[in-house]
Amino acid sequence: MNMDDRRKFERIALPDSTKVFAHDKQGERLGRVRVIGRGGLLIETRQAFDPGSHHELVLVDDTEGIKRPVPAVARYITPQGIGFEFETLEPDAAVEIGVIIGKYYSATAGH
Incomplete structure (x- = not known):
């Protein structure tokens, strides 16, 4: 099973x-967050994380005034960074992640 088959949530680069x-x-x-979705995110980082x-990550988007803690599990390592799956999302965190996805969705749709 490849990664695309396992994805339950749309992700935005x-x-x-x-x-x-x-x-x-x-x-x-x-x-920097390279990819984000309701299920998790991919962080471009030099820091090592064990799958x-x-x-406890803190998602920060200063342009939207977002500074939200999100519990996450490191899932995979790629040349682009570390993929994390959100463990649980509080309603406010889900809304803020939706704001980020919505802001960039129209810019990436059609690519």
Whole structure:
């Protein structure tokens, strides 16, 4: 089964100009969010994460005033970064992720 078959949620690749970042719970920037969906995200980072490890990530989009903690599990490593699956999303976090997806969806639709 390839990754596309397992995806339950649409994912949006964020343009290079995007200012959406993931921080750790201490506030250190881990890297830029390359892909985001309701199920998880892909972070471009040099930091090492073990697949299966649990983390409290903070999703930050200053242009939207978003600074939202999200519990996530590292799932896979690619040359582009680390893929995380959200463990649980509070309603407010789901709304804010929807805002980010909606903002970039129209820009990426049709590609």
